[in-house]
Amino acid sequence: MTARTDAELAAHLAQVAGQLLRTVRQSDVLSLKALGKAGDATANAFLCHALREQRPDDALLSEEEKDNLARLSFSRTWIVDPVDGTREYGEARSDWAVHVGLAIDGAPAIGAVALPDANDGDGLVLRSDAPIAVPPAPAQLRMVVSRTRPAPEAVAVAQALDAELVPMGSAGAKTMAVILGQADIYLHTGGQYEWDSCAPAAVALAHGLHASRVDGSPLVYNQADTYLPDLLVCRQEHAALVLETMAALAD
Structure with missing residues (x-):
């Protein structure tokens, strides 16, 4: 072998x-x-x-x-x-x-x-060991959200950025959609666990994307409590804008 x-x-x-x-x-x-x-x-x-x-x-x-x-x-x-x-x-x-x-x-x-x-x-x-080229973003950004229960915070950020909502299923598919150029932002606040985002985050980071909690803090895994409720994946050039918008809406 x-x-x-x-x-x-x-x-x-x-x-x-x-x-x-x-x-x-x-x-x-x-x-x-x-x-x-x-x-x-x-x-x-x-x-x-x-x-x-x-x-x-x-x-x-x-x-x-x-x-x-x-x-x-x-x-x-x-x-x-x-x-x-x-x-x-x-x-x-x-x-x-x-x-x-x-x-x-x-x-x-x-x-x-x-x-x-x-x-x-x-x-x-x-x-993570074979990154591909991430296509450039279009003029109007696209935010991928749950196809059954879009998080209100994500919808609010999308409205503030005039971003198009793209409904999709799994967290992994959503994150990969950003890499593949099918979307530009994945913002999740509806509750997840470590297994929902560990592999997608590793792949996203290897492709040069931003991946963090929605307050900008790092994603940390192998914790006693496996609940990791929120996630932001996007191109580096959009990270500050999304985080600032999220913070402003939370005030």
């Missing part, structure tokens, strides 16, 4: 997990709710077994695993979300993702985000 770097391992595992999830979805015997549970369980089992075998000296945090706080004593913690956007996965939309991230000393250091249904089902994996 060829030894892989951390980034190569993250990308490989995200891609394979995405393929497994597409295979599970081909079943016609599961309801939408059951399909989501089966997909989560299958992808989680694969990712956790693979990471424990390939990186036995690292800690692991997964949305679908019981948390083990022994991870707090580790410098390196893998943080995974087997299916980010369960509803979109079940509906066979393209805006769901698989997240495989590695936090080192609390920072989102390495990540891969698979979009298994992108490119008409051919799939796409965006990774």
Whole structure:
């Protein structure tokens, strides 16, 4: 077996997990709710077994695993979300993702985000070790928001900036949309956990984007409380404007 770097391992595992999830979805015997549970369980089992075998000296945090706080004593913690956007996965939309991230000393250091249904089902994996060129922003900025429950703060900022709202599913898909030039700002305030943003943030930062909390403070991972409720991802040239607008609206 060829030894892989951390980034190569993250990308490989995200891609394979995405393929497994597409295979599970081909079943016609599961309801939408059951399909989501089966997909989560299958992808989680694969990712956790693979990471424990390939990186036995690292800690692991997964949305679908019981948390083990022994991870707090580790410098390196893998943080995974087997299916980010369960509803979109079940509906066979393209805006769901698989997240495989590695936090080192609390920072989102390495990540891969698979979009298994992108490119008409051919799939796409965006990774921290192979950044692509981020397209320039259009004259009117576009803000990606939840397609089912857009955060009021994000909507208010979009209105203040005269930005177009782009509804989309998972957090990973939203972050990747900024990299791919499908959107310019991802502002989230509706509540998330570490697995929702660790891998996407690592990939965004590797592409030269801004990624932080909505008050501008750094994103910090592998904490005792895994709740990490807000996130801002955008091009560097828009960060100050968005943060200032957010602060002004909060006053």
